[in-house]
Structures are given as C-alpha cells and as structure tokens.
Amino acid sequence: MPRCSSPRRRGPSCASLVRFLFAFEGVQLTVKPPRSPGAPVTAGRQQQRVFSGIQPTGRLHLGNYIGALSVWAANQARYDNIFCIVDLHALTIPEAIRVETLRAARRELAALLLACGIDPARSALFLQSYVPAHAELAWLLACVTPVGWLERMTQYKSKAAALTTVGAGLLEYPVLQAADILLYQADLVPVGEDQRQHIELARDIARRFHNLFRPVFTLPEPLVRPSGARIMGLDDPTVKMSKSLAEERPGHAIALTDSPERIRNAVMGAVTDSGRELRPGELSPGVANLLTIYEALSGRPRPDVEAEFAGQGYSAVKRAVADLVVSTLDPIRRRYLALSADAGYLDRILREGADRVHPIARATLDRVKRLMGLV
Structure with missing residues (x-):
C-alpha cells in the first residue's frame, strides 16, 4: 500500500476504500484576522491551516459534538485541517493511566471522529505519539518558557489542587499543547472559552522564541463558534457538560x-x-x-x-x-459501530495521517533546531 509523502496530497491512499456521505449544516465562525505574517515554511499555502487536538479520554458527548466535532466536519472544505488524537497529553496524570484502556481508547476515538464526518481524503487524522517531533519541539520550547507562565495557568492550578503529587508533565502540559500547534504552523485553533488562555500562551511562547532567536512560527488565532458552543449539563444547567x-x-x-x-x-x-x-x-x-x-x-x-x-x-x-x-x-x-469493527482500517488511517503531516513537522523542527544551534 503506497503511503503519502507530501502534505499536498488530497489524502491517504486507503481513503479510496470508503466515502462518507454525510450532510452537515454549514457553521459560521468568528475568526480574528491573522496578526502574524507567517513563517516562510507556510509560504504559498492556498488555505488557512487549522489544528485540532482531542484527548482519548472519557466518552465524547453532545456538547463535544455541537461545540467542536460538527464544526470540524463542516469546515473540511474551507480549511487545511489537521486532526490529532493527543495521546501524549493523556499521560500527564500517571495515576490515572490504564494501559490497555488507553490503547483501545485511541482507536475508538478515531472511529468516532470518522463517524462524525472527519474524512481522511480531505483531512489528516493521526496519533500524536506517531510523530516524535511533537515531544522534541515541546522540550525545545520548554527551555525558553518561564516557569511562572505555566504556574499561572488556570487549568494547572485547578488540577494540581486536587492532586497529592503533581508531576512535571502536568505543569508542562501547555508547552506540549503549544508545540502541537506551532509545529504545523497552524493559523487557527478551534477553542472553547476555557482554552483561550492556552492559545495566548502558545502565542507568548512563539514570541519569546522569536525574540531570543528569529521568527519561525505562525502565531495562531482562536477559531470560535459564536453560538451553541456551551452546552450545559442536563442535570445541572449551571455547569458546562463535561x-x-x-x-x-x-x-x-x-x-x-x-x-x-x-x-x-x-x-x-x-x-x-x-x-x-x-x-x-x-x-x-x-x-x-x-x-x-x-x-x-x-x-x-x-x-x-x-x-x-x-x-x-x-x-x-x-x-x-x-x-x-x-x-x-x-x-x-x-457508523461508529461499523468502523470500530475494522481495526486494520483504523490503524491504517492513523498511520497514513501521520505520514501525511510528517514533512510539515520535520520542516518546522529542522528550522527551530538550526536556529538554536543544534544542526
């Protein structure tokens, strides 16, 4: 089976095995005009690139569909989309890791994303851990990120307060998140209100790197849905469905x-x-x-x-x-039940998705390492 070697291809070769006949309502999104001139690696791109990450933990619910998944599916023709199952982020609280559950959850999430309309012929879908550049860039960015920035993150403070032992991974979670975004020179990142702080941090880390070395990253902007983004709990409509x-x-x-x-x-x-x-x-x-x-x-x-x-x-x-x-x-x-029964197809989609984005990640990482004197 031939593999994609270029991010310009319409999709992985195995995508021809299936066609998704899904109809989704168009969604109007509020997008701030890009403030970054863009790094040279993005020159000549015809569409704005959107990076979307989702953890393989918990069961996806109606709020996730309305606030994120339906938007992702509806905008595949409008943007150059990269969808990443961020399994490395699922390791930040080691006491909660269930090895076999995590292995199965990654594949189940892939099946559900496909069932919701993510089309591998138009978008890249892959596992974060399949692209080592995520972790490598995260370390390089951690070296230029002040600890104080991370300690002020709202989600870190709330999660750390509930733990007896706080691992370094939880503190540096936003740095890995920044690396996920910056690695692909993403123009836009779909976010809820509780993630805006993380996008601002990614921009701050990029700016600090630019000041210390030279501009290399595109500064990402939040992609926000103006209505319906916050679905509340059915049992308690004062808290967000989670x-x-x-x-x-x-x-x-x-x-x-x-x-x-x-x-x-x-x-x-x-x-x-x-x-x-x-x-x-x-x-x-x-x-x-x-x-x-x-x-x-x-x-x-x-x-x-x-x-x-x-x-x-x-x-x-x-x-x-x-x-x-x-x-x-x-x-x-x-559709999910049918897709989840074909493990071979799901694994192939995830591997070919990683092959598809690897050249983009490699180009960014090589430039970062060159600027830092590592190559």
Whole structure:
C-alpha cells in the first residue's frame, strides 16, 4: 500500500476504500484576522491551516459534538485541517493511566471522529505519539518558557489542587499543547472559552522564541463558534457538560454512542423549572439549554426556535429536542459501530495521517533546531 509523502496530497491512499456521505449544516465562525505574517515554511499555502487536538479520554458527548466535532466536519472544505488524537497529553496524570484502556481508547476515538464526518481524503487524522517531533519541539520550547507562565495557568492550578503529587508533565502540559500547534504552523485553533488562555500562551511562547532567536512560527488565532458552543449539563444547567462529570453523574450528559432510548430518557429527565409552559424572554437556565441544543442541531435562529415553542408545555419541548438529538446522533452511532469493527482500517488511517503531516513537522523542527544551534 503506497503511503503519502507530501502534505499536498488530497489524502491517504486507503481513503479510496470508503466515502462518507454525510450532510452537515454549514457553521459560521468568528475568526480574528491573522496578526502574524507567517513563517516562510507556510509560504504559498492556498488555505488557512487549522489544528485540532482531542484527548482519548472519557466518552465524547453532545456538547463535544455541537461545540467542536460538527464544526470540524463542516469546515473540511474551507480549511487545511489537521486532526490529532493527543495521546501524549493523556499521560500527564500517571495515576490515572490504564494501559490497555488507553490503547483501545485511541482507536475508538478515531472511529468516532470518522463517524462524525472527519474524512481522511480531505483531512489528516493521526496519533500524536506517531510523530516524535511533537515531544522534541515541546522540550525545545520548554527551555525558553518561564516557569511562572505555566504556574499561572488556570487549568494547572485547578488540577494540581486536587492532586497529592503533581508531576512535571502536568505543569508542562501547555508547552506540549503549544508545540502541537506551532509545529504545523497552524493559523487557527478551534477553542472553547476555557482554552483561550492556552492559545495566548502558545502565542507568548512563539514570541519569546522569536525574540531570543528569529521568527519561525505562525502565531495562531482562536477559531470560535459564536453560538451553541456551551452546552450545559442536563442535570445541572449551571455547569458546562463535561466528560469528567458524565462519568460521575449518569444524567449529566448524552454520549454520542448512546442508544435512542437512553437519549430520550436523558432529555426527558433534564432539569427545567417549576413552570408548565415555555415563555420567551423568561427562560430558566435548564429550558434555555434545551433550546440551545435545538438551535445548534437544527441550524435555525434562536428567535425562530423560541417562537415555535412559545406556549408549549415542557414535555412537548423535550420530546421535540429528543427527536432531533436522536435523528442526529443515531446515524453517528451506527457508523461508529461499523468502523470500530475494522481495526486494520483504523490503524491504517492513523498511520497514513501521520505520514501525511510528517514533512510539515520535520520542516518546522529542522528550522527551530538550526536556529538554536543544534544542526
């Protein structure tokens, strides 16, 4: 089987074995105009490059789909996309590592991403650990990153506070994340509000490297979806739907692989308020969350959604939301089951995706090492 040796190819050779006939609503994104002139390695690129990373931990849920995965799939024709399963990031808390679980989770996540519409003929999909340049660049960037910058990171402080022993990997997690992005000269990085600080840190690290040596990196900009990006917990609409809480609280989230029955039960059990019917302009957090889900999956403007359900009882609203969620997620679940049964195909996609991005990573790393006197 021939392998891709150039990032310019449309896709890996094995991608011709399958065609994904998925239809996704177009998503309008808010993008700040690039402030960086771009490193020479990016010269001549026809599309802006987007780097997206996702950890192979926990079960992906409806919030992940609305806030990230549906956006990734919908924009494959618009951008030069690199999708990375960041398995090295899953090692930052060693006490939580389950070796066999991690091995299986990487492949399962690949199957789910493909089922959600990631097309290997248009985008690169690979494992972070398959490209050693990620770890090598992370070390080089760590050498120029002040420790104080890392100690101020909000996620580090919150996670460290819950641990008895804090490993260096947790502290340097944002440096590896910066390396992931900068390695591919990414113009844009899809982020939620809780990740904006990490993108700013990646920009700061790049600027510091430029000041110490010479400009080599593209400064990434956040790619933000203006609505529907924050789906709240069904059991508590004041907190964001999350993979970690879903493991602790059964009614918190809807997993992408849940059966139609489980989806309907979850939506019908969602917290609302003591009222009986929907009144636009007087929405409680729970009711507003249900409408946000409906708005995001239907692609309809919020005023139209509120007008449709005005005066209807909460049970009717929930049934409509449940129907829409089932019609969206059940095809994904069925595609996932079919893909996950073909381990050989998944492994081949991930290997060829790594081959596809390797020349980009190698070019950046070689220039960084040359500027630092290592070659």
